[in-house]
Amino acid sequence: MNFPDSDTLLLYAVPSICWAASICWLLYRQRSAFPGIPGSDGLISSYLVALRFLRRPNEVIVLGCNQDRNGVFRFARLFNWEYVVVGRKRVVELAAAPSNILSAVEALADTFQTDYTLGLEFRINPYHIGMVQGPLTRNLSRCFPRVRDEIVHAFDHVLGLHENVWNLVQIFPASIQVVARTSNRLFFDLPICRESEYLQLCIDNAVVVFTRGPMLCRLPKVLRPVLGPFLSPRKRTLRQVLKFLGPLIDERLEQEKRYGRNWPGRPNDLISWLLDVSEGEGRTKPVLAQRVLIINAVAIHTSAMTLTNALYDLTTYPEHILPMREEAESVIAAQGWTKAALNDMHKIDSFLRESMRLNINTLQLRRKVVAKDGFRFSDGTTIPYGSFISVPGKATHYDPGTHSIALDADIYISLPNVFDGFRLSRLREERHGLDASGCSDLFTRHMISTAPEHIAFGHGQHACPGRFFAATELKAMLAHMLINYDIKAETDIRPPEICIAEATMPNPQGKIWIRKRE
Ligand code: HEM
Secondary structure, eight states: OOOOOHHHHHHHHHHHHHHHHHHHHHHHHTOOSSOBSTTOOSHHHHHHHHHHHHHOHHHHHHHHHHHOTTSEEEEEOSSSEEEEEOSHHHHHHHHHOOTTTEEHHHHHHHHTTHHHHTOTHHHHOOHHHHHIIIIIHHTHHHHHHHHHHHHHHHHHHHHOOOTTOOEEEEHHHHHHHHHHHHHHHHHHOTTGGGOHHHHHHHHHHHHHHHHHHHHHHTSOGGGHHHHHHHHOOHHHHHHHHHHHHHHHHHHHHHHHHHHOTTOTTOOOSHHHHHHHHOOGGGGSHHHHHHHHHHHHHHHHHHHHHHHHHHHHHHHHSGGGHHHHHHHHHHHHHHHOSOHHHHTTOHHHHHHHHHHHHHSOOSEEEEEEEOSTTOEEOTTSOEEOTTOEEEEEHHHHHTOHHHHHHHOOOHHHHHOTTSOOTTHHHHHHHHTTTOOHHHHGGGGGOSTTOOBTTBOBTBOGGGOOTTHHHHHHHHHHHHHHHHHHEEEEESSSSOOOOEEETTEEEOOTTOEEEEEEOO
């Protein structure tokens, strides 16, 4: 038998000891009066819960929610306690808390170890958020024609379908390619949005953030600076992406130096929008290129997962296809392909919102308590400094009690965990002809509307600023698919979702049949 040599032993022993020591220390240090989930009070049992959360997160959350439906519970993660907030009132308070008390950026920095995967700037100066809220969203209508054009080309190119022959398509990878191209057509226009090497760099970078980030997060803090640079190829990716973006950024900075910020002929794209909101160091070439990678990382996988889920739902509940296709065809016949036309596709909007409601992450609205005195709810309950706090996605979206407060349509109350793509469009049809006071609540239930009961895009201070673009892109994609393609399920069973810790994703192996319509 071969025994490992001393170097190998050391390599495994040091991290293991550090890891065990960190866990014991942290769990001991953070003992508190908050109820843990049943059976998790001891050191060993809490550690077992932390491991269980990685593989079967919803079981852990259900235990906590069943314990107290209107309060706060906590469970152990590998290096900290996670406080989970249940009930509308608490969600409203959490969502409204300012960033100097509850920080969304610090929570993301922890989950995805962004210091290593996206660079320090992500956390220290997150000016990309203002860029998405401001210039990017303001320019959506103006840039819609190029986004629409790319949707046509991207589906054609990625699906590669000829005539009306059925093809079995693995839908998640295809969605990623289509979304990456379409998003980058908004960001840069031609030709860069079709550079396959550039697109692959953006996609691979996002994969690193979503897979290696959480992996790093499961290592003890002391090991992260050592292993971070090995696990994340951030610097290499940045160097490679600068081959594509470097000359473009140089030229913009040069033009600005010569002719001022609003020089004639300045392109309406991501670099200009980033330059609009940045100052000093934020306007240097590597920082701007890294920001492009950051925007791609937050935009591509979220939208591709939403599109994949929508297509799984559409093929699982095919009775939605015809009514949505008829709606899309009649709206486009009357108005053409404009962003405004998408606002009249109520069935598609309702369908996507329903798909996002049912396919929700285990934990949403994750925040880190950064105020030294902790975060205090109005009833005095205080979450200590340095803790993480979040809202359970499924418990919130599937809860009949909560939904009966927000949505008083009978069907919504009785069947919260059943997929009904037209819940909201039906409500709109039922109220047709009523005056504005009878319909006002409909305006708060679009795909982009957030609420304490609907947190797919978060809610409050840090609600996703990219949701206006995501909704435009996804509605246009779904309408395009319905009009130009037939789709059907591969099997009777919807490909099962994958849950790992707080994240839920559509099954990446799932396939659907697609053919071009005549
Ligand atoms: C369907 C697609 C998308 C989904 C489901 C989604 C979801 C989310 C969620 C849940 C959050 C956290 C909100 C919170 O904690 O309260 C978030 C934040 C954010 N999203 Fe999105 N997102 C999507 C698309 C996009 C796109 C396309 C962009 C950019 C173009 C974007 C940019 C951002 C940014 C910058 C933040 C951070 C906001 C902040 O911390 O204040 N997202 N998104």
